[in-house]
Amino acid sequence: ALSPDNSSILWVFDGPHRNLKFSKPDTNQVWTTNINNAPGINGYEVYHPRWSNHVRFMTMTGPYVEGEGGNKIRGGGKKVEIYLGKFSVDLKSVDSWLQVTDNDRADFFPDVWLANGNKSTLDLPQPNTGAPAKTTQATKWPVTRDHLVYIWQNISAENKLPEESLVGFAQLGVNPKHRARFNRFLEMDLHGSGFIASWPFKKAMAALGKKDGFGIEFLYTPEATAADIAGPVIRLKSRNRDLFNVRQKGNNLILEIADGKMPPTRLELPNFLHPHRPEHLFIAFHKKQLQIYTNGRLLKKAPFTSNPISSLNDGQLLFGQPEMFNSGINGTLSHVGVYAERLSEQEIMKNAHLVTGALEERSLIDTIRFKGKVIESSIVPDPESLGAYRRALVVNRYQITDQLTEGYADKEILVAQWAVLDRTILPEAKDFTNGKLVEMNVEKFDLHPELEGERLIMDMFDPDREIYYQVDS
Template sequence: MKRILTVLIFALPAAGMAVEAVTMEALTGGRPWKLAWLAEGGEKLMVLDPGGQVRELLGGQGRLARPLVTADGGAVVVTKLKATAGDAGTAYDPEIVSVPWTGGVPRSLGSGAAVAVWPGSGEEPGAVYAFAALETSKRAALAGEPLVKFRMDKPEDREIVWSGRAAAVDNFQVSRDGTRAAGLFPWPQAGLADLKAQTWTPAGHGSWPSLAPDDSYAMLLLDGTKRRLRCYVPEVDPGWDLDLAELPTLAGGALNHPRWSNDAQILTFTGPWPEEGGGGEGRVQAMRLRKDLKAVEAVHVATVTTGAVESPDLWVANAGGVVTSLPQKPQVAAGGGKAGGWPVQTEGLVLGWERLGGKSDPVLRGMAFGGPGGVVNVSAGSAEFPAAVGGPVFDAVRVSGAWSLSCMVTERRSVPPMSVRLVTLRNEDGTDAAALYRVDGKLVLRVLTGGDGVPARVERFVLTAMFIEDDRPFTLVLTCRNKRLACYVDGQLMREFTTEAGRFGGWKAGRVVLGDERPYGGPWTGCMERVAVYSRELGQEEVEEAWKEASAMLTERTRPTRNLVKAKLVEWPALPATEPLEESANWLQASVWEIEQVFTGAVTDKRITRLHWAVLDGKPVPRPEVQEGQSMEFSIEPVADHPETGAAKVHNAVTGGEAPVWFDATVPGRHKPPFPAP
């Protein structure tokens, strides 16, 4: 269907200045432009150019994915997903096609899912980047591997440029020099990949990561509110936020599908959307950023249409010379860490996980969730490393006859009796090869020794008494070789033990788990980070060296500001239907409360918006039996102390107006019963 569009441009003014309406040509500096997007549930490919007419370029092919305007603007590359639903999820047999901009018969470019069109660099010709295969999944988010690239005139001649870790299809962009790529590895773990070194640098959790099409390696990431873009260069610039809530074209709604055009200052996106991200009138928009990417100069409503629109891609002519004012080709540390960082020792390292957002992240189970700085809160759940990460530990230890375990733990006081596993190396038959416990006020190790001709036995060692200081992290190192077991806390040797057997032949390929799925007694409250397993003994000097690095890191870390309050419930909206929640396994929810009493801390707000976990691991968090007008005690912390919440999905349907936002730090499912209504 053809229709004439209303085209408006709003320049974001300085304080007191009126909004100026200009044309799309003003936004692009008079250069030609072309815009492509998907409509009607992704089953129609739509295009628009300066002629001002929306055209359907491709339809009737089932669901499509990620339209890409080619580097010369002469065609659109798009993927036919060819989806088939099954018990294990939806399977895909994707095919990439190229459709001439003027219309015509699509040309097949072979199997796979296209994710980026690269213009080329120097003598290297341009290419299409695509995932060779897509994963079967029950989730709507598409992910695939390996990543290949090919020339459009030789689609059968393919080169693998990334493998070993799946990435999301929806937004994957390559730098101008072809060495870096931004994406989700997979959702929600955003990062910057070094395609030459085959490493990647985590950038946090969020959606729709987008990479500037110059060589600044600057990234944008849409946060959980869908009203703010987080901007940074991973491991180079800590970043800044672009708050888009006041854009006149959003009218207080949310945006979605942000993607950098081939011009380093111009992006496209869709909106405004309601809180849940669906329904309403969908519009494709464009905005131009200042050269330093720290402010919006103009925003443009490109389409006025009905129904949902998604995945826009904007091409601007003569964009190759446009660069941001940021440094070009900065040196980025590979693998998610700066030189001299953690882990200090790498020899014999079999498993090394620092924090969430890395390549070896554990899968969160139950009501475990990510905390500040990427720690894992396993107070009411557990976290299990993938088999490819945890499995090699067992064979390596069995062969070497030695092992070391290092971890950083942050606890809060718990009421005995209590017995909870902190770290477990679990054999394939379900027995424990080694398990570190918190038993009341002590740390206890149970380890399976013997095997390979020596009787197997489970030996138990009370490692040390540990006084729990709220929110103070401690580092524990256990190291064992030749029947000598040593325990270090914060770099200090606490005790040495002699094991009855010096072999570990009973360790069989299994799982490495943080937290306890079935704790005993009083609930334990704590977080885990910096978990490492070695297939060798660590010497005392090595342990001390590692503690020096950890201590330096902790001196720069601020403990959370905890406030215990009694508050009366004003409004707690119901969660939406199940279908919208399937977009993410974890959701925060907003509710409104009136502060009645402050027991600890310094809360001066009389009315607050409380952010709390409502869905974890795809399951609803038990809601306290509190009704409007009743009061309840809970702990709150400033949202600024919890930057991880910025990337989480948020259900905010409160109607009582704005109030200061606080994060409820109470462990999910552990709120005290409410006070009776007066």
């Protein structure tokens, strides 16, 4: 929901159906406001949150306590009533609640309008961060968008091209398949599977076909580099044939690109990859030459007769191995750009510095490892019951029998675990049963921004206990 005034604040209703995730993009302020603590809700799920025409008032329905399975929203029930809430002046809490209805039937889809509410405004205090740095195209990735036909930085970036671009206006994206998901840095996490790019392929190919060169840029971080690890990283596929294929084989990175009817041209970077070490790559075709830039510097080149992309009129841009379940590599991808020209060496170097320099700002978070057993589980939902959601986590309660790392003092812990990915119940979900022995790594759920908006199903009532997230599934 977007604020009814001009404060540019918005909220997203979270997956557990218990909180609003607020964001003020112009100041980068983010916070969470709980809304299932109203008298009568008792910590259960709520639904239908709507901002009124007054910036400090909202409405919702709840509590949702009836129904089978993890999705109580479909159960409804006679106890579902309409509530009106008044936000605090900073929108970080709800100061007061009013139960509007009290009857023996469920009430849904409320909307509240207040007299003169459209005159209300909100003036949040600005964060004290000093003078804001001036942002120009030269200080953010990529340094130029002139030749782009595809861009995907991460799931929180705009990832779009304007009307005047080579492909016209385009909202671009990636679709995770099988076990693929996003990580806490908002990157693609291949997880043995992969992603399919959402982009105007025919327009992009038409733009590329008019040029004498092209460039593909990305940041890749392998999880492991053992000799038996092999699989694609990024591919351009047409009619069951990879015309462009960057793949990992152990600690080697290999580029293969079709060259007419000849065997593919192959360039290999031996001993290039290291576990958990990000590498920025820019691969270019320029003046009948293939070039590989790593972290801004030209590392390898080879002669190449013709642009293989110029004659394409169908195909897919793929990341990892999205076609088959659990058959690819483990690693992460971000900062993907496809260009209809090779950038200048100065632009390639600048892009590399911007991307790799931002990595230094990433913070570490504590990981807790424990042995334990399930003592209370949430019901794994039928994928068809999830509505528009394609993924779902369930919260299970574990008794800790042996804590292998420090950082958690209690003997019980709530853990959110993936149960449904790509509208398919995961095989390990059958083990979410009482008494099942486990050993796992977990991190605080709230430190994983990629999970905001995901469906989170929690059948147990424990509103004061913090939720953790399994990170080794």
